[in-house]
Amino acid sequence: MFDSTTRTMVVVGAQWGDEGKGKLVDVLAERADWVVRYQGGANAGHTVHIGDRSFVLHQVPSGIMHPGVRCAIGNGVVLDPETLFIEIDKLVADGIDVEGRLYVSERAHLVMPYHKLLDKASAASKVIGTTGRGIGMAYEDKVARRGVRVLDLRYPTRLRELVAAGVERANAQLERGGAAERASVETTMQVLEALTPRLMAIAEDVGLCVHRAIKSGAAVLLEGAQGSLLDIDHGTYPFVTSSNTTVGGAATGVGISPMSIQSALGVVKAYTTRVGNGPLPTELDEPLHTEVRTLGNEYGATTGRPRRCGWFDGVVVRYAARVNGLTGLAVTKLDVLDTLPQLAICTGYRVNGELYTEFPADLQMLEQAVPVYEWFDGWRQPTQDARRLADLPSAARAYLDRIEALCETPISYVSVGTRRDQIIGVDARA
């Protein structure tokens, strides 16, 4: 919550993504002056429900739904200009005023058409389960110091050189992989030239803008994508995304000092999900797995892929709380568990008979990990109308109390439905 002492806040996923960050950002943006995305790209898929309309935002920060809030895409994001403008045009067609409120960092790297071709053709994308949107390929080029940044669009000759080198590399790779498609310099240049005027009109030194906003006392919300366990350094490597999703990435991905961040809200589901391969120690068995997936409508907002579901993993969230320095938790989708007779929370893992309560870096250990569970009675009544903690059944409160204690982080919000108003705020604690 923004107040006189908390003016800069990060909202970060504290599991494997899809925790409901879009809804929390939407709720918090009401009091924000700026909402800024700091990493990821068009692979993010934040869903915001307003009344009976729903909006899926891929690159545009969720704050755009609030008139008057300024939104920015930071340097840490890899920007797909083609889909950005499709997204903007759709928002405008839906009556959302975007003009003069959305900026992109001139330092942000561009996802090029050839990155997308490569991603779709790549075998790795199938193993890691990438979204095929060229995000990882764009980050690879960024780290290899051969990427194309927004500001490069100002210099057509230099741009053509960068594109020609990129297309050549991509085509060699496509040929080696036996793919039928090829990238073309001319087509790539045509795509970029058509987008350049619109893109340059919103290109800014976002770090400077946000710095000035912070100095002037503005409320600034930094919006994370994916989740902490997908962080390139701190996640379940190599089953991770290509950027630093955790709070450290917020400072570098916007271009502000880490010292200016005052709070970090970790968004967690009341259970656990993950998309694609990689460890998920608390994964449910059938038929409960399908039941929870159906109850929670656990299908990707971007890809439609079914999500894997598990019990709440306290080891994971405690780890995320530590790495991010979480100052509060937002527990979402509590209502999804309303009908279950019994629930479990994982408090540790047993590996070769030994108990571990800290999340290991070693994937081999995670694969062998046998979760240690505490069992809870289900509340078996609807929670969607609760607006204060006191409205929740006592069994639901006991479940939340255990999450709070185990993760050593106070719960600031509990979300009990998709709608904006279906939320319990910390102010309503008493």
Ligand code: GDP
């Ligand atoms: P994000 O990427 O973290 O923003 O998460 P997504 O938008 O991909 O997934 C969250 C999904 O859960 C969206 O469809 C939300 O509308 C929905 N959601 C968020 N909070 C709640 C909640 O408390 N209850 C229910 N039933 N759905 C929720």
